[in-house]
Amino acid sequence: MSEKNRDGKRTARERLAVEREKQKAAEKRRRALIVGASVVCVLALAAVIGVLAANASKEKKGDTAGPVVSPSGATGKGALAIPVGKDGAKSTLTVWEDFRCPACQSYEAKYRSTIQELVDAGQLKVEYRLVTLIDEIAGGSGSLRAANAAACAQDAGKFTAYHDVLYENQPQEADDAFADNSKLIELAGKVEGLDTPAFQKCVNDGTHDSWVVKSNAARQSSGVNSTPTVLFGGKNIYADQTMTPAKLKQLVEAENKG
Structure with missing residues (x-):
């Protein structure tokens, strides 16, 4: 095999290796984005559930955030x-x-x-x-x-x-x-x-x-x-x-x- 052919094959392998590294890096970024998005969704869902639970609790209690006002003449x-x-x-x-x-x-x-x-x-x-x-x-x-x-x-x-x-x-x-x-x-x-x-x-x-x-x-x-x-x-x-x-x-x- 001529030196020229060997250099051509080596260059091709190098280009392929570089491309594979690029693909791995892209795949890693894609996975990171998916994981990050999932975490954001979970946190957002938790926040929504928390708000709904708080509202449900308020409704159950009559949404009594105001001051306690006793009726006239109440005792004890x-x-x-x-x-x-x-x-x-x-x-x-x-x-x-x-x-x-x-x-x-x-x-x-x-x-x-x-x-x-x-x-x-x-x-x-x-x-x-x-x-x-x-x-x-x-x-x-x-x-x-x-x-x-x-x-x-x-x-x-x-x-x-x-x-x-x-x-x-x-x-x-x-x-x-x-x-x-x-x-x-x-x-x-x-x-x-x-x-x-x-x-x-x-x-x-x-x-x-x-x-x-x-x-x-x-x-x-x-x-x-x-x-x-x-x-x-x-x-x-x-x-x-x-x-x-x-x-x-x-x-x-x-x-x-x-």
């Missing part, structure tokens, strides 16, 4: 109880309730007249603690919306009457009708003097949403896991199968004589 630790009755009453009944809770409605229907009689007689004070247990279990926001509306009624001095109207018009447990503010405002029309621009604004603005969330958190931390939970003398009398309105009246009257 953190001002989380709505009191009904005279401050001087010797007996106190604490009621943890949810306006979507069918058992709460049954309890109210059974005990309402007796409780009202004892309250009017100055013997009993009731502390209502509003929670959102059914929202947690069944989904929706009717418990939160109704509790906020009840707190708005407390601001107007109409809590008891509106409280009773909500239970009298309670939808089926699976029906989240109370999530509609217009429905809650419509029901306010059944309470004389309640359906005012101030009440409507309070309901639509969710003025007491954060307060309701705080009240429900207090329920969780206190170990109350069902509604209604009705405490008298530190005991859950709702769980007492022998309890009746007549027996509750006897207990209250006995305490007031003691």
